[in-house]
Amino acid sequence: MKHPLKGIVFDMDNTILRSRIDFQAMKNATYQFLVSKEILSDGYDLSYHTTSTIVEEAIQTNRMSEELRNDMWDIAKKHEVCGMKGADLEPGAVEVLSKLKGRYQLAIVTNNSVEAAGIALRDNDISEYFDFIIGRELIKALKPSPDGYLRVLDEFKHSANEWLSVGDSWIDGKASISAGIRFIAYRSDKEKLKQMKVCPTGEVSNLLELMSLIEQFEEGPAIR
Structure with a gap:
């Protein structure tokens, strides 16, 4: 059974923002x-x-x-x-978020504190694109636990197969897949994904490539 896409969950560090965190x-x-x-x-x-x-x-x-x-x-x-402080956006972030906003619910799940996430998103003028921002204070366990993703599903009352997630790390993929949400790997370490038994639904090296993957999801039963 085909389910229309309702929302997209993004990781923050090195997915939306080019983090300088050591x-x-x-x-x-x-x-x-x-x-x-x-x-x-x-x-x-x-x-x-x-x-x-x-x-x-x-x-x-x-x-x-x-x-x-x-x-x-x-x-x-x-x-x-x-x-x-001074973190830049990943290339294509604003363009993609502008295209997605209004068409889908957009959320962020990050292991960062809510304070750090809020500062970074506001400094880059992109906080208004997101309907829900989850930092570690709002979840019981950090990624790779699925808690943050399950919280998103509960917030919007959607089923897992109506959402996609995007992230750069194996912990994003593990958490997303454990919640039943298909995972798109962004500039991920493929060997690390394999080592940690994380199998993404799709892979992109540029955020702008997300649009074609999303179109495939909307048009067919699954992204291959």
Whole structure:
């Protein structure tokens, strides 16, 4: 059964905005903080982790006080706010958003804080394009958990097969697919996607290529 497309979920960093966040430094600082507080053990192979997966492992220990959680998130927020200052838009972002606005519901799901996301989107004059912006304060678990995407579906009362998502990272794809939403990979690391068993519905190297993929989705039962 064919379902008309109702909405599109975008990741923010390196999908809509060309992020200057030093994700490696943020991950290392978060991990070292958690080791220093004896929440996680030393010796993790961080190449298999993102900040969000490190955080999730820490939370799962059930040893995190509210004060420790706040201190942990302050590390991430410092890197996010700093890295988003002066962040440029990805090429074609405004053109694509202008074409999509009004035709579809548009949402952002980001592991960033709501504050950092809001500042970056306002500074680039694109916040008005989005109907719903979800940062980490609004979800129970970060990507690669599907919580943020499920929150979008609940907000708009649509089914998962009426939405597409776009993102650059395997965690975007994992979260989207786990929520039942088809995933479009944007300038993604194909080997990393394969390693993490993420199979995108489509791939684009330029945001403007999204329009033809969306047209294919509207015209046929599936994008190949």
